[in-house]
Amino acid sequence: MKNNLSASLEDYLELICNLLETSSCVKAVEIAKKLNISRASVSEALVKLADKNLIIYEGHKGITITPEGLKKAKEVILKHNTFTSFFENTLGLDKVIAEDNACKIEHVVSDEVFEKIREFQLYCENNQDFIDKFKKGKNN
Amino acid sequence: MKNNLSASLEDYLELICNLLETSSCVKAVEIAKKLNISRASVSEALVKLADKNLIIYEGHKGITITPEGLKKAKEVILKHNTFTSFFENTLGLDKVIAEDNACKIEHVVSDEVFEKIREFQLYCENNQDFIDKFKKGKNN
DNA sequence: CAAAATTGTAAGGCATGCCTAACTATTTGT
């Protein structure tokens, strides 16, 4: 009953959730293409996610996410978006760099740090002049 | 000739560097105790670090760090300290939480993000009232 | 509706990084 997902499985779940936003039927082959890994590896991962009751996977019928899986996916996605936004909007980093780093950090950061960054970012948004001054510095 | 270290090897190197600050002779068994892993695992890791010319390891004689290893170690340690300080001093998080998260993030963050955080933290230090106001908020 | 294309699975491999158990080498202490 260990609910802890590896970084890898979190990535799969996150992607599945994102793909389900736009299409009602997600196939394993799509995931393989997006993550640039083999169909076989995806197949293995999907079995693991299904074992953990995070998705329902029935081969050619496509992938469905369970309520539990959705909850977990949303958590990861929120972390992802929070860090991406912090890096891009608050710190003024390049979008791609912001995304790349958020993608890694989302899997290792604790809830406390995540929450605090969230708060801090909100605080910064309400003090845009402070951030603007930073961005105008010797940076860029 | 791939110079990329795994998170695990970076941790070993970082610890070796830190231990060499206070004692001139570091033994594998010390590392095993500090990282709470088996002597066997440490032995394997040290062979890998030596293969990459980051340390000089001759069994019972102890571990020495090479200039190359020192350079790499200092980089990781700087990232570690930067994130720890950002979390603890700037965001006002608990020291232990700050350390734990820095320990993970230091291995996955890119140089660009690291540098920017460094700059930002410096900027915040010069605007302590802004940070104090944040810390006094509904947080804590 | 059957051949072709697509999609999915199984088997066997590889690397990392950890483990334990058993062994060897070195150091320490009397």
Add this chain to the structure above:
DNA sequence: ACAAATAGTTAGGCATGCCTTACAATTTTG
């Protein structure tokens, strides 16, 4: 110096997560 304690290594195992190759199932399409 030699027995005991400490330190290090080797061998074999396990889990994760990726790979390729080959095969099976399904869907598409002529």
